[in-house]
Amino acid sequence: PEEIDICLITHFHLDHAASLPYLTERTGFRGRIFMTHPTKAVLRLLLGDYLRLLQMKNAKSEDMLYTESELQSCVDKIELIDFHQTMSVGGLSFYALNAGHVLGACMFWLDIGGRTLLYTGDYSMEDDRHLMAAEIPARKPDVLMVESTYGVQVHASRAEREARFTGTVERVVTRGGRCLIPVFALGRAQELLLILDEYWQANPHLQNIPIWYASKLASRALRVYQTYANMMNARIRAQMDISNPFSFNFIQNLKSIDVNSFDDSGPSVVFASPGMLQSGVSRQLFDRWASDPKNGVLIAGYAVEHTLAKEILNQPKEVVTLEGRRQPLNALVDYVSFSAHVDFVQNRSFITSVDPKHIILVHGQKDEMGRLKKALLVQYRQIPENKRPTITMPPNKQEVKLKFARRRSAKVMGTLADREAEPQEGEEVGGILVTHNFHSKIVSPTDLSTYTPLRVGSVSSKLHVPYAGPVHTLKLFLTEMFMGITEVEDDEEEGVDDGPITTFGLQDDQVKVTVGKTRGVATVAWEASPVGDVIADAVVALLMHAQSSTASIRLSSKPCRHPRSDEEPDAKKPREDDEDNDEKIDTTTASRLRLVFDTLRDQFENVEAVYEGNSGTYEITTDAGLESGSPPGEEKVLICTANVVFDDSNGNNAKIQVECPDKKVATNVQECLRNSAIA
Numbered sequence: 001p002e003e004i005d006i007c008l009i010t011h012f013h014l015d016h017a018a019s020l021p022y023l024t025e026r027t028g029f030r031g032r033i034f035m036t037h038p039t040k041a042v043l044r045l046l047l048g049d050y051l052r053l054l055q056m057k058n059a060k061s062e063d064m065l066y067t068e069s070e071l072q073s074c075v076d077k078i079e080l081i082d083f084h085q086t087m088s089v090g091g092l093s094f095y096a097l098n099a100g101h102v103l104g105a106c107m108f109w110l111d112i113g114g115r116t117l118l119y120t121g122d123y124s125m126e127d128d129r130h131l132m133a134a135e136i137p138a139r140k141p142d143v144l145m146v147e148s149t150y151g152v153q154v155h156a157s158r159a160e161r162e163a164r165f166t167g168t169v170e171r172v173v174t175r176g177g178r179c180l181i182p183v184f185a186l187g188r189a190q191e192l193l194l195i196l197d198e199y200w201q202a203n204p205h206l207q208n209i210p211i212w213y214a215s216k217l218a219s220r221a222l223r224v225y226q227t228y229a230n231m232m233n234a235r236i237r238a239q240m241d242i243s244n245p246f247s248f249n250f251i252q253n254l255k256s257i258d259v260n261s262f263d264d265s266g267p268s269v270v271f272a273s274p275g276m277l278q279s280g281v282s283r284q285l286f287d288r289w290a291s292d293p294k295n296g297v298l299i300a301g302y303a304v305e306h307t308l309a310k311e312i313l314n315q316p317k318e319v320v321t322l323e324g325r326r327q328p329l330n331a332l333v334d335y336v337s338f339s340a341h342v343d344f345v346q347n348r349s350f351i352t353s354v355d356p357k358h359i360i361l362v363h364g365q366k367d368e369m370g371r372l373k374k375a376l377l378v379q380y381r382q383i384p385e386n387k388r389p390t391i392t393m394p395p396n397k398q399e400v401k402l403k404f405a406r407r408r409s410a411k412v413m414g415t416l417a418d419r420e421a422e423p424q425e426g427e428e429v430g431g432i433l434v435t436h437n438f439h440s441k442i443v444s445p446t447d448l449s450t451y452t453p454l455r456v457g458s459v460s461s462k463l464h465v466p467y468a469g470p471v472h473t474l475k476l477f478l479t480e481m482f483m484g485i486t487e488v489e490d491d492e493e494e495g496v497d498d499g500p501i502t503t504f505g506l507q508d509d510q511v512k513v514t515v516g517k518t519r520g521v522a523t524v525a526w527e528a529s530p531v532g533d534v535i536a537d538a539v540v541a542l543l544m545h546a547q548s549s550t551a552s553i554r555l556s557s558k559p560c561r562h563p564r565s566d567e568e569p570d571a572k573k574p575r576e577d578d579e580d581n582d583e584k585i586d587t588t589t590a591s592r593l594r595l596v597f598d599t600l601r602d603q604f605e606n607v608e609a610v611y612e613g614n615s616g617t618y619e620i621t622t623d624a625g626l627e628s629g630s631p632p633g634e635e636k637v638l639i640c641t642a643n644v645v646f647d648d649s650n651g652n653n654a655k656i657q658v659e660c661p662d663k664k665v666a667t668n669v670q671e672c673l674r675n676s677a678i679a
Contacts (some may be wrong), residue, residue, distance in 0.1 A: 001023060001027040001028050001029035002027075002028030002029065002030060004029055004031045005031045005032070005089060005090060005092070006031050006032050006033075006034070006089050006092065007020070007023070007029070007031055007032070007033045007034070008034050008035070008094070008108050008119070009033065009034070009035040009039060009043075010035075010039075010099065010105060010106055010107070010108065010119070010121025010122065011039055011099070011101060011102050011104060011105035011106070011121060011122060012038075012039045012042040012043040012046060012102065012104065012186065012187075013102065013122065013184075013187065014046060014050075016121065016122070017035075017039075017043055017047075018046075018047070018050070018065075019065060020033070020043075020047075020074055021047065021065065021066035021070050021071045021073075021074035022065040022066050024073070024074045024077055025066055025070040025073055025074055026065075026066065026070070032077075032079060032089060033074075033077055033078045033079060034078075034079050034080075034081045034087065034094075035078060035080065035081065035104075036080065036081060036082070036083070036096060036104040036105075036106055037080050037082070037104065037228065038103045038104030038224065038227075038228045038231060039104040039105070039106075040075070040078050040080060041104075041224045041227070041228075042103070042104065042186050042221065042224055043075075044071075044075050045186070045217055045220055045221065045224070046186065046217070047071055048068075048071065049216065049217055051064070051066075051067075051068055051071065052216075053280075081095075081096050082096070083095075083096050083097065083098055083106065083231075084096070084097070088437070090437065091112055091113065091437040091438050092110060092111070092112045092437075093110075093111045093112075093437075094108055094109060094110045094111065095108075095109055096108055096109075097109060097134070097135045097137060098132060098134060098135045099120065099121055099122065099123040099124070099134045099135075100123055100124035100125065100126070100128075100131050100132060100133050100134040100340060101121070101122045101123055101124045101131070101134070101187075101340045101341070102122075102131070102186070102187040102188075102340060103130075103131065103186075103187075103190075103224075103225060103228060103231065103232070104228065104231065105121065105122060105123070106121065107119060107120045107121055107123060107134065107135070107137075108121070109137060109139075109141070112438065113438040114407050114438050114439070115142045115143070115404060116139065116141040116142050116143070117141055117142065117143040117144075117145060118137060118141040118143070118144050118145070118354065118356070119145040120134075120144070120145065120146045120147055120350075121147065121363075122147055122149070122340070122341055122363065123147065123341075123342060123350075124340040124341065124342060125342050125346040125349070125350060126158055126340075126346075127233055128158070128191050128233075128340070129191050129194040129195060129198075129235070129236075130190065130191060130194060130225075130232045130233060130235070130236045130245070131191075131232055131233060131340070132232070132233045134350070136350065136353050136354065137354065140354060140355045140356065141354065141356050142356065142357050142358065142404065143356060143357070143358045143359075143360065143402065144351065144354055144356035144358070144359050144360070145360045145362055146347065146350070146351060146359065146360070146361060146362070147341065147342070147347075147362060147363040147364065148347070148361040148362065148363060148364035148368060148369045148372045148393070149302065149339075149341040149342075149363055149364050149368070150302075150339075150341055150342070150343050150344060150347075150364075150368065151344065151364060151365075151367070151368025151369060151370075151371045151372045152344040152368070152371045152372055152375050153343055153344055153368075154343050154344050154345055155337055155343040161336050161337065161338065162195055164334075164336050165192075165195065165298070165300065165336045165338070166195065166196065166199045168296065168298055168332075168334050168336065169181075169196065169199075169269055169296075169298065170199075170203070170206065171296075172267075172294070172295065172296035172332060173206070173209050173267040173268070173269060174206075174267070175267075175294055176266070176267050176294055177267060177292070177294035177295040177296055177331075177332075178264055178267060178268050178269075178270065178289055178292075178294075178295050178296075179268070179269045179270070179295070179296045179297075179298060180270055180272065180282065180285050180286060180289060180295070180296070180297045180298070181269065181270065181271045181272075181297075181298045181300060182272060182273070182274065182275045182276070182277050182282040182286070182297070182299065182300075182309060183271050183272070183273060183275050183282075183300065183301065184273055184274060184275045184301070186217065186221045186224075187340070188275075188300065188301050188338050188339065188340060189213070189215075189221075189271060189273075190221075190222075190225055190246070191338060191340075192271065192300055192338060193213065193248060193251055193271065194245065194246075196211060196250075196251070196269065197211075197248045197249060197250050197251050200249070200250040201249060201250065207250060209266075209267050209268060209269065210252065210268050210269070211250055211251045211252065211268070211269040211270075211271075212251075212252055212253075212254050212268060212269070212270045212271065213251055213252065213253050213254065213271045214254040214270055214271065214272040214273075214281050215253075215254075215271075215272070215273050219253055222246045225246050226244060226246055229245075259281065259284040259285060259288060262285075264288075264289075270285060272285055275301050275309065276303065276304060276307040276308065276309045276310075277307065277308040277309045277312075278307060278308065279322070283308070283322055284322070286308070287321040287322060287323075287327070289331055290319060290327060290328075290329050290330070290331050291327050291328050291329070291330050291331070292330060292331060293330040293331065293332075294331075295331040295332070296331055296332035296333070296334065297312065297331055297332070297333050297334075298334050298335075298336065299312075299313060299333070299334070299335045299336075300335075300336055300337070300338045300339075301337070301338060301339045302337070302339040302341065303335075305365065312329065312333050313333065313335055315329075315333060316329055317329060344372065344375065347372070348375070348376070348379065351376070352379075356389055357389055357390075358389055358390045358392075358402050359376065359389050359390065359391045359392070360392050360393075360394065360400060361373060361391065361392070361393040362393075366393075366395075369393045370393065373391050373393050376391055377391060390402070408440075409440065410433060410435075410440035410441055410442050411439075411440070411441045411442070412429055412431070412441075412442045412443075413441050413442070413443050413447065413451050414443045414444055414446075414447030414450060414451055415444045415446065415447055416429060416431050416442060416443060416444050416447075429442060431443055431444050431445075432444070432445055432448060434448075434451075434452050434454065436452070458527050458528065459527070459528035460525070460526075460527055460528070461525070461526055461527075461528050461536065462523060462524070462525045463523070463524045463525075463536070463540060464518075464521050464522075464523055465521070465522050465523075465524060465540055465543040465544065466520060466521060466522075466543075466544075467515060467520065467521065467522035467543050467546060468520045469546050471502050471515055471516065473546065474504070474513070474515060474522070474543075474546065475487065475504065477542055477546060478504055478506070478513070478539075478542070481538065481542060482506050482507065482535075484506075484507070484508075485504055485505065485506055486504065486505040486509065487502060487503070487504055487505075488502070488503045488505070489501070489502050489503075490502075490503070493517075495516035495517055496516055496517070496518070496519045499516055500516060501514065501515075501516040501517045502514070502515055502516050506535055506539065507531065507532075507535055510526055510527070510529070510531060510532045510535060511524065511525070511526040511532055511535045511536050511539060512524070512525050512526065513539055513543075522543050524536055524539050524540055524543070588649065588650050589614050589646050589648075589649050589650070590611075592646065592654070593609075593611055593615075593616040593644065593646075596616060596618065596642075596644055596673055597609045597616070597618065599672060599673070600618055600620060600642070600669075600673075603672070604620050604621070604622050606620070606621035606622070607619070607620055607621075614645060614646040614647070614648065614649060615643065615644065615645040615646070616643075616644050617641065617642070617643050618641070618642040618643075618644070619639065619640075619641055620639070620640040620641075620642065620669070621637065621638070621639050622637075622638050622640070622665075638660070638661060638662055638665065639660075640658065640659065640660035640661075640662075640665060640666065640669060641658070641659045641660070642656070642657070642658045642659075642669060642670075642673060643656070643657045643658075644656050644673060654674075656670055656673050656674055658670045658673070
């Protein structure tokens, strides 16, 4: 029970609701309970009467399902629902439909996960004296859980049954007999009272014969019916404008009856509960009247197996009284079904109209359900197999598993749907897909708060990355990696060493890199997004690489430049102290030596070159890399010497030698010169 989220009560009959207080008060059930207004009102009367009967029998506490206080606690937890009022609990939405049957009885239409289920409960497809027929839903459910009480039995027409009922009663009383009609206090009893009161009104010769309604609940039950007359059919509603249809002219209520002192010397009609003759007033009167052939017993409702009501329908010669003695059954026994359940024809018609994909038969004896299942299978043989509904009749507590094709759909709402032209097939729609309780919708970010409980938010991210290099080096590296970089210097706020604070904006300022605010630290800030996160990761990687070797960044920030065949190399003139070198140098070797000079000059600010024959010596002055061990911001001046010698005047087989205190810088310079020399 603790796993149950919701309990839906279709109507007040005890076979559907008697154990509700036990469920709510003595188990782990913590769900919600829903029923209609009349169902709650009548159910409180019936369950209270059950407790009264137990107290009269001096029942032991362990035999009682609940106490008066537990009953009241249960009733306080009940939530009311009107017909067609949609309720939602978690991912389940449901509403009630009129089921006929008894006052307040309803079917439940449930929608969960995009799938629908209709549970009929007990329902009736006939208009009677005071109730409307059950509704047929406008939609077709995926699953129909339907009652099968009467299986394949077919009832006579209502007019024929009424005529048989009133005729049997009149035949018994006109011969001086007493007619017992066992009924339940609420439900069909009110219908039968209306029929008989109307018949007495139309037949004056019967009006001197009394009709008794023996039930402690009679007066209170009729007050409930009067209160909810607006939920009955048009006939009762129209009559309520003139007079109370439940204020009978020829029927008298008996709040209590002592069978032993009851004056039954003359003919009479007695409605008494319970309807199955198990005990109570109806059983006491039956034991007293059964042996007299002038008397009659009229069973007007459904009789359950293994009850006295069901037993006497087989016309036994003898019956056993409550005291245990056997006596002859001489009284007339007749059966006229006014049970407010559908027969086979009505049930089949309803199932066909509803047209479900799956049918689950419930609320019936196994043999009757089996006959109904076979009859439905015969009917559906005319339909192609892939379109036939499945039919199951599971026993109690057996799990039923059904397979459904997957459905995926979403409603476009808000400004996205506010358009003049109809959308074309295949047209793309951009928005936010929101799924809640198995229902999906697509909305614009600006409409998110209108159509969902969500709000648009953002996550601001900021990282502090170690960086001790100069600003122009960082700019050089970012420019090579990204396009459209913006640079802003904050003149109002002083940075490190009274320098400016510089901020670089990348990809329309999705990511910003700030240097100069804190010594040896670069700040990377961005609004979290798929694009912003990727750019920020790339920037952090570049900063870490820059921090590991400043010289390496400088050497790799521009590719080694190779002259094209249609351009003249921009040769650097030899130093002035090389005036005595008037030997003509071959243009091929000269071009390669000057290409080396141009390459080094592009990478470093201070480069000096001396050419001699097929060789060139280059002196490079730069700041020291991290390999020298200098702390960030305090790099020492670094002087490197590179010597390039070609074997001949055609620029073949270059020999390169680099001397530098920083091994990593020396390696990078040598690699770059080798690529230039052999180009």
